[in-house]
Amino acid sequence: MKVHFIAIGGSAMHNLAIALHKKEFTVTGSDDEIFEPSKSRLANYKLLPENWGWYPEKITTDIDAIILGMHARLDNPELIKAQNLGVKIFSYPEYIYEQTKDKIRVVIGGSHGKTTTTSMIMHVLKENNIDFDYMVGAQIEGFETMVKLTKEARIAIFEGDEYLSSPIDRRPKFHLYHPNIALLTGIAWDHINVFPTFENYVSQFESFIDLIQANGNLIYFEEDEEIQKIIQKRRTDIQYIAYGTHPFFIKENKTSLKTKNGDYPLAIFGKHNLQNLMGAYHICKQLKLSDNQFYTAIQSFSGAAKRLQILAKNENCVVFQDFAHSPSKLKATTEAVKRQYPNRRLIACMELHTFSSLKKEFLPQYKHSMSLADEAIVYFNPKTIEHKKLEPITTEQVTEAFGTVNLKVYIDSEKMKQDLLSMEFKNANVLLMSSGNFSGVNLLQLAENITIKS
Template identity: 75%
Template sequence: MRVHFIAIGGSAMHNLAIALHLKGFTVSGSDDEIFNPSRSRLEKHNILPEEWGWFPEKIDTGLDAIILGMHARIDNPELLRAQELGLKIFSYPEYIYEQTKDKTRIVIGGSHGKTTTTSMVMHVLKDNNIDFDYMVGAQIEGFETMVRLTKEAKIAIFEGDEYLSSPIDRRPKFHLYHPHIALLTGIAWDHINVFPTFENYVEQFDIFTNLIQPNGSLIYFEEDEHIQKILSNRRKDVSYIPYNTHPFRLENNQTILTTDKDEFALEIFGEHNLQNLMGAYHICKSIGVKDLDFYKSIQNFSGAARRLQKLAESENCSVFQDFAHSPSKLKATTEAVKKQYQNRKLIACMELHTFSSLKKEFLPHYENTMCMADHAFVYFDPKTIEHKKLEPITSKQVAEAFGGSNLKVYTDSDLLISDLLSMNFNNTNVLLMSSGNFTGVNLPQLAQNIIVNTK
């Protein structure tokens, strides 16, 4: 098989390219720029484009498929050439389905927690020597790539993202997977540049549940009111499995799962993670993993990259990084760290970076999301707003939207870091939350500098 990637440098795209290369496909690709880690990883597998740019002459009738990334424009020269030749053009989720349509597909969807839940399932299955294909939205410890596609595996596990599939396919990605086993973690408005109303956003999850295969199952977080509304009309050919927060207790800043028969100490923490864990438990159980095997395996799960990831620690200070950017994620992550370390202060730093978070009309959704932090810093870069062609916002608008007397707003990342490093970190945790990097800040190095200041 010969496949060509238009915009091969994207996070999902380059991982799919590597997965197909490892499967034995002949892979080529183009992009106008490729940054690390994509660049070095493509180079390692000898599929890095020789030069940047778009080359329609690379597109010929000998190609079995074109895989189109979101980064490409609808007037991309290679795309236009492929359309002219009548070649098969796929978005990457569409092609992943194409490669797994004869497998049992498990899809984890929801506004939050889907990466972590998917990672938990992957960790447990690998630990129990169960073969599977997968696609997940973050780098997971013990897995070289974020995508794996094989001929042999009979199970495929996908993180079900609700964002659009490609420039010419405006369907949400998770509508293309047609799961046998589906999971919904919860619904909280996101991607408002694509789904302008909450009702429109919720509708995508309703459609997702109707795409479950006959005699399939839906595992869902029972306490989410929006999921409950979707499930008011249930299909007779689908099994519905609710879950809540797994029972636990805290001891010496560690979370311990409690079951009828035993207790299991965890590396992860936070009620949101314990809800994800319960969802993962039901998925694993549905494909034959025994309870004791699940609990033994989940004990040493350390989390996905940038999901409450511990960057550095000393005896009385820990620095965490998290992808949190939406209001629900921000609130859950802040509360998780504060409740886990009740005898420590918490400094929470958050960057408004996504389209939704920087939109003036959306800011009120952040009210009281960081109220449990002792000190809350919110940063945004006016240049990012300009780049996204949004209406400017002010520090005052952000402060009023978040509320609370513990909050300080910054538009200068150097000043934010300077003020942060001037603080006393003894008996204090620091939480760095962003889908970006606070305009070029080396977060692992910042974490080390914070720890040095505690000594």
């Protein structure tokens, strides 16, 4: 097979390119800019384009498939050439389905916890020497790439993102996988630029349920009110399996699972992660793993990248980095650290960085999302707002929206960093939450400086 990637440098796109290369496909690609780590990883497999830019002469009728990334525009010259030639064009989720349509497809959907739940399942399967294909949205320890496609594996595990598939395919990605086993972690409004109303957003999850294959399974978090609403109209040809929070206890800042066969200490913590773990447990049970196989393997799961990842620590202080940026993720992550370390002060810093979070109409969704922090910091860059062509917001609007007494709002990342480093860190933890990097702050260096001070 010969495939060509338009916008090969994207996070998912370059991983899929590598996966197909490993499957002995002939892979080419183009992009107008490629950043690390995509650049080095593509170069390592000799897939990095020789020159930046778009070259319609690369598009010929002997190409079996074009895979189109979200970074490409509708007027992309390679896309136009492919359309004119009648070459088959896929989004990357559409092509992943094509490669796995004869396998047992497991899809994890929801507004939060998708990456962690998917990672847990992958970890357990790997520890039990079970072969599987996968697609996940973050780098996972023990896995070289974020996508794997093989001829042999009978199982495929996908993180089901609800964002759009491609510039010419406006369907949410998770609508394209047609799962045999599906999981929903919870529903909290996100991607306001694509789903302008909450009702429109929720309807995407209703459609997701409709797309589960007959005789399949829907595993869902029973405490989520929106999920409870959309499952009231039940399909008769699928099985519904509810889950809650796995029984656990915390002793000396360490979380352990309570099971009928004994206690299992974990490397992870947080009530939201114990919910993710319970969802992963039910997926693994459907895949015929035993309790012993699951619990023995999950003990060594250390989390996905940027999900309560420890950047630096000593006996007085731990600095965590987390991808949390939406209100529900912010609240869950802040609560997790505070409950795990109840006797330590918590300094929580977050960046408003996504389109939704910087939109004035969405800000009230953040009410009390950082209320458990002893000191809360919110940063946003007015230039980012300008770049996204949004209406400006003020520090006063952010302060009012969060509704937290001990909140400081910054628009200067250097000033924020200086003020943060002036704090007292003895017997305190620091939580850095963003889908960005606070406008170029070296978070690893910052974390090391914080622990040195403590």
